[in-house]
Amino acid sequence: MPIDATQPYDDANVFARILRGELPCTRIYEDEHVLAFHDINPQAPTHILVIPKGRYVSWDDFSARATDAEIAGFVRAVGHVAREQGLVAPGYRLLTNVGQHGHQEVPHLHVHLFGGRPLGTMLAS
Ligand code: AMP
Numbered sequence: 001m002p003i004d005a006t007q008p009y010d011d012a013n014v015f016a017r018i019l020r021g022e023l024p025c026t027r028i029y030e031d032e033h034v035l036a037f038h039d040i041n042p043q044a045p046t047h048i049l050v051i052p053k054g055r056y057v058s059w060d061d062f063s064a065r066a067t068d069a070e071i072a073g074f075v076r077a078v079g080h081v082a083r084e085q086g087l088v089a090p091g092y093r094l095l096t097n098v099g100q101h102g103h104q105e106v107p108h109l110h111v112h113l114f115g116g117r118p119l120g121t122m123l124a125s
Contacts, residue, residue: 003107005058005099015051015108029081033073036081036113045116046085046092050078056109058098078111087115 010016017023018037025037028048039047052074056062062071082092092115097104 002097002100002103002105003057005060005102005104005107007057007107009055009057009061010107011055013107015049015106015110016055019051019053029077029084031073031077033070034077036077039112043112044114044119046087046114048081048085048113050074050081050111050113052109057107058104058109059096060098062109078113082113082115085113085115087113090115091119093119 014023018025019035025035027035027037029036029050033053034050035053036048036050039049052062052066052070054062054066054070056066062074066074078094082088092113095112095114096102096110097112
């Protein structure tokens, strides 16, 4: 079920639990501000989630409340992961879903990083 992105942060969400070490993940990259790991249900040969370590519900929440250091760290980490995974030359796609119409299911900001095959047009339908 898609979430309401205007709700307060829920510390019981699955990515909060991964950040606290309560649930496992296949970690790709981690630094002070960011964790990146493989999506559990990949939609492409490469499907990575990049999340900030701070308590942000969505891109909207993050862009409004995060510090400049968190925002810079997050954006740079997404680029770093894409480069490290060899995705720049073949190309890749970034996606972040927000709220009901965006079909966001996990209420902790995450950027999807897709690659490894031609990804087609932007939206399926
Ligand atoms: P979204 O619809 O943008 O909120 O996407 C949530 C994504 O989180 C989906 O692609 C799920 O497959 C992924 N996901 C959910 N639980 C886990 C988990 N425990 N580890 C890795 N990815 C997960």
